[in-house]
Amino acid sequence: MMNQTYPRSFSHIGLSVPDLDAAVKFYTEVMGWYLIMEPTTIHHDDxxxxxxxxxxxxKGWGSFRIAHLATGDKVGIEIFEFPAAETPENNFEYWKTGVFHFSVQDPNLEALVEKIVAAGGKQRMPVRYYYPGEKPYRMVYMEDPFGNIIEIYSHSYELTYSAGAY
Structure with missing residues (x-):
């Protein structure tokens, strides 16, 4: 029998923030995500x-706070607050190996940009069209109030790239 590879589903992403309560407020009120587990403190034990x-x-991690949220399409968002968390001077080191952003989809991308900025986030670039004058597929890079980079698409990933955006 041959082993067949199949596409796995995305389960969740973990974010580190300096203020868990503020992050839960931001992600529930601005992004509309569901809080599925209230902020909880985890202590080192058996x-x-x-x-x-x-x-x-x-060993020796001590304790941290954590909350769990879920997106409208059932992807989990795990938010951590570690004691003595360090905010990097440059939070956008895209040239380094590792995850440097996550992406969400909203057909009213411009309204979400305004909500994120009003809540203390940043717009890192103008809204751009993948197919100017042809299709309404848009994108923008944002930053949440805690330094996490969020890319927003107006249309699905499959639609955006299936025609060869570049």
Missing amino acids: SAIGIMCDDVFG
Whole structure:
């Protein structure tokens, strides 16, 4: 029997923020995501989650706060607040290996841009068209109030790239 590769579903993304309560407020009120687990403090101990955190963070991690949210299409958003969190001077080091943004989709991209800016986020570029004069597919890079980079698409990923955007 041959092993067949198949596309896996996206489960969740983890974000680190300096203020969990402010982040939950931003992501529920501005992005409209559902809060599925209230902010909770996790302490180093012998519980299953404590042991898992030892595996992930190493010994001596102490404690952190966490909340869980979900998008309209059931993707999870795990938000962490670690004690003594450091905000990098340059939060957009796209040339370094690793995740440098996540993307959401909103047909009224411009209205979401305004909401994010009004809530303390930043617009990092003008709204741009992939096919100027041909199709209404738009995109923009934003920053949440905590320094996480958010790209917004007006249309689905498949529609945007299926015709070869460049």
